Amino acid sequence: MKILIxxxxxxxxxxxxxxxxxxxNICEHAxxxxxxxxxxxxxxxxxxxLDLGLxxxxxxxxxxxxxKSNKKDGVLIISARHSLDDRLSGLDLGADDYLVKPFHLxxxxxxxxxxxxxxxxxxxxxxxFHEIKVDVSxxxxxxxxxxxxxxRKEFDLLVYFLSNKNxxxxxxxxxxxxxxxxxDLSDDFxxxxxxxxxxxKKLAETGAKDYIKSVYGIGxxxxxx
Numbered sequence: 001m002k003i004l005i006x007x008x009x010x011x012x013x014x015x016x017x018x019x020x021x022x023x024x025n026i027c028e029h030a031x032x033x034x035x036x037x038x039x040x041x042x043x044x045x046x047x048x049x050l051d052l053g054l055x056x057x058x059x060x061x062x063x064x065x066x067x068k069s070n071k072k073d074g075v076l077i078i079s080a081r082h083s084l085d086d087r088l089s090g091l092d093l094g095a096d097d098y099l100v101k102p103f104h105l106x107x108x109x110x111x112x113x114x115x116x117x118x119x120x121x122x123x124x125x126x127x128x129f130h131e132i133k134v135d136v137s138x139x140x141x142x143x144x145x146x147x148x149x150x151x152r153k154e155f156d157l158l159v160y161f162l163s164n165k166n167x168x169x170x171x172x173x174x175x176x177x178x179x180x181x182x183x184d185l186s187d188d189f190x191x192x193x194x195x196x197x198x199x200x201k202k203l204a205e206t207g208a209k210d211y212i213k214s215v216y217g218i219g220x221x222x223x224x225x
Contacts (some may be wrong), residue, residue, distance in 0.1 A: 003026065078099050097111050165223060169222075172219075209224070
């Protein structure tokens, strides 16, 4: 994920960056209103973490500008303001969620992931591709009403393929998505091959067609073509 952190509290920003980049995500920082305004105008993000009280301006104004420009970036407000009016104002202006400080980073990640998932799959937590149905919230996969048991990595890999269907995904991108900086990304991607092979086998055994195609020298493509 590509995330913009609009936050002037340095310690909090550094904690968020360390947490998210440790899982392979890309984080950019805007410590004030003007920097955030420029970045939002020039670039697109999977999710924007938006503080409300910023040096030089108000976070809600940034949110209003973002929505008026019809950009599709997800927005999660992170603020010490906990009044109902503040929450309603943010949500009414188009924020996807509102999280009150202080918060646990694990909860922040869950909220961000939910926003990005909704954006990628048109607001639906249930992904359907022909005979395959994935309930992302429940981590449940069924094929023609037969439940498929996957490991966590196999499940994440299937969701990643579905979110990038009909696109060629490189082995490097898959490794970064599934393991982040925990993995030493070298030229040896045997671990990717093993997970893909196991996922393909389980899908086939449960009655799915072969949608995972190898793209020689690059990676894989999930497609029905």
